[in-house]
Amino acid sequence: MRAQIAFIFLILLSSNLMAKTIRIGGLKHIPPYFNKIDDTGIELDILKAAFTKIGYDYTLTVFSNDKRATQLLRDDHIDAIVSNTPDTVFSNEKTLYTSDNIIDFVDCAITLSSAGFQFTNFKDLASKSVWAFTGASKALGKEFYKMSQNNPLYNESGDQLTQPRALMKKRIDVAISDINIFLLRAKQDNYKFSDFKVFTIAPLTPRSLRFKSKQLRDDFNKGLKVIQKNGTYQEILNKYKNLYRPSCN
DSSP states (O other): OHHHHHHHHHHHHHHHHHSOEEEEEEEOOBTTTBBTTTTBOHHHHHHHHHHHHTTOOEEEEEEOOHHHHHHHHHTTSOSEEEEETTOGGGTTOTTOEEOOOOOEEOEEEEEEGGGTOOOSSGGGGTTSOEEEETTHHHHSOHHHHHHHHHOTTEEEESOGGGHHHHHHTTSOSEEEEEHHHHHHHHHHTTOOGGGEEEEEOSOOEEEEEEESOHHHHHHHHHHHHHHHHSSHHHHHHHHTTTTOOSSOO
């Protein structure tokens, strides 16, 4: 019996060693895009499908911040970093190759419906307690950046999953977040969509992969185009249709 178990283990081990693996860093636990618990999510499913089309059997996900992911990429411990395309944190990395757009984040300003807040421009946020996602001040345009620098009540944090509760407990006035991350967490916290008012504040934020290898970047783009043309990409969106809104409204 032990010999049979050992034999099966060796077969599984050899299969894993033979599997062609892609290593992706920069991931954060932000359902519905990435779910660290069960290794699923809209963006992750798209990445897996595209890499499968170019011959990769397994996608290894490495959850880390951008700074750590950049070092891992330099040291060849990962093959690519997933991030917002406009991120300036990579501006000093002259040899990185950016992929085509994977999906868009939908960044919005979110307040309590009961607050009666109206948004017309970023000056409306000047005296409000604002909690934005990390890097928002550099991602959402010059006017938003100016507001973030002049508002002493402005803060950024990577922990977007606690924003709904912070709003409901009136610890902040405005949350700046991807609407899909925010609403899924709000639902899990048993809040209703009607509790919140959502405002469009910026264009969609495209997501992409950054590679050290131009060839691997080009191959990924080909795989992405294949799943966009053969319907797989749309099937993934349909799978998460109740969890992905393409706009703030």
